Amino acid sequence: MEQFQQIIDRTGTRSVKWDLREKIFKRKDVLPMWVADMDFYTADAVKDAIMKRAEHHIYGYTATDESVAEAIQQWLKKRHGWNIDQQWLTYSPGVVTSLHILVQSLTEQGDQVMIQTPVYPPFYSAVNHHNRTLVKNPLKLVNGRYEIDFEDFEARLKNGVKLFILCSPHNPVGRVWTKQELRNMAELCIQYGATIVSDEIHGDLIYEGYEHIPVASLSDEISQHVVTCMSPSKTFNLAGLQASYLITREENLKKKIDKGFKKQGMGMLNTFGVTALEAAYLHGEPWLEELLSVLEDHKQYVMDSFHHKTDQIQVIQPEGTYLLWLDCRKMGMGQEKLNQFMIEHARVGLNDGASFGDEGNGFMRMNIACPKKTVEEGVYRIIQALNSYDKKDGE
Known part of the structure; x- marks a missing residue:
């Protein structure tokens, strides 16, 4: 300590x-x-890996190869009981970058995108900066604990929401959504045809008595409608190294996302970000x-x-x-x-x-x-x- x-x-x-x-x-x-x-x-494992890589003195274009994907797979299986396929991965400099590209890739101008407020400020800019219609499903503070207003949630979806950006765990209110809450949100989104983008960057930072459940891990059906954004950056204090990833199971959804990243010229992580990600997940x-x-x-x-x-x-x-x-x-x-x-x-x-x-x-x-x-x-x-x-x- x-x-x-x-x-x-x-x-x-x-x-x-x-x-x-x-x-x-x-x-x-x-x-x-x-x-x-x-x-x-x-x-120390992260620092040692970076120092070892730095000693090479050549910092050229760096591949995010199978060993990195395996490190992610192992981490998600061990920490969250989630088995993913390497083919579901897309790499990104950061979750905020991903949110902007996802909004552009999965919706059209004018489309409704829903968030649950109060929420991390970039959720607003990812919607507003691309001329989408921001829809709010405000959380309710009940006896000192925030809850989801499911009646309002469904009403917003009924009105034509195309994309729902979920913050899980929630920043800033600190909620770790229960399996039932996640299932209820997911099933309503499927019912009304809304795709879920789940920001799970804080998913490793959970207090005793609570459990983070990746929403896409709930069922095969739900996983077809979810894009999950994750990173070791909050967990291991690596934000400056800019390394994150997306997990998308549904093939057509992933094609749209990968096309969106290519349009923005995004296709490679930086050398030290790759090194830190792998070391953190394998040894941290x-x-x-x-x-x-x-x-x-x-x-x-x-x-x-x-x-x-x-x-x-x-x-x-x-x-x-x-x-x-x-x-x-x-x-x-x-x-x-x-x-x-x-x-x-x-x-x-x-x-x-x-x-x-x-x-x-x-x-x-x-x-x-x-x-x-x-x-x-x-x-x-x-x-x-x-x-x-x-x-x-x-x-």
Whole structure:
């Protein structure tokens, strides 16, 4: 566990989280707990593989060969009980890239594309930037837990939705959808002729007591209507290496997708991304198990701290991801004022809840994939700021 508690200086590495603080938050002393990467070293097996490859000194065009596909197959079978065929794979620099290409490849301009809000901001841009019609199926917050509004879900599908982008596990609300929830969504999509694109990038980051189920693994019939987007980047802190993949079983669907990637000139991963992906999946599991234990501890610490020390912030119980969704509505501030409070008074850089959609107003997102001291400092700053802010009578 010691490796996960080491404070690592990331400044000067062109880190988006750390080196862009002043540009994004307008001050240097903000503690960044926002963008979804980790302040942990990746697994030694990944580092060693990259170093070994780097020593070759030639970084030419690199094939994503059968051994890489086998590593993916083994990982999915062991971690999620899902048997896939190598022929179902398409490689991509990243899930966001894939979302944009999938929307263009599987729908026409004006077609309806549905998302479940509040949700990861690129879901919106993947629809809006390509002149598709954005349809929202807002999640319902019931007794501190988000649920799917299935009545609304079906009504939207009835109205002509062509593509449904599922976030599983859900970012930012932290839900890990149950088998029954996934089956219900899938069967409704099949009934009304909508294809499912399932973003499962956080699928390895699941808390004790929950299980990530790839929606395409539910049945042969369901798998014919699903495109699954996955990557080791969130799991092993590899986002800068840009390596992800899609899994598409249905042959005609896959032909459309592969054609879409070719139209965009996408056909090859970078040398170190390929190396890291393979090493992570073949040798990174012990590191991941330690990480999950650390995240469990950090999650519980944040929840307990806010519960015992303030009644103004509620942490929505996360079932997966290392991102906590903070309900700050009892603070009684508008979203702009809430953001200003976190930056100017607490000096903590969080994600603005409104960036996840209108349903995110009054919320903030916190990244706890950092050493415990950083988590403690971030929570301390927020609670101290709340206490001093109260004394100033809402200054």
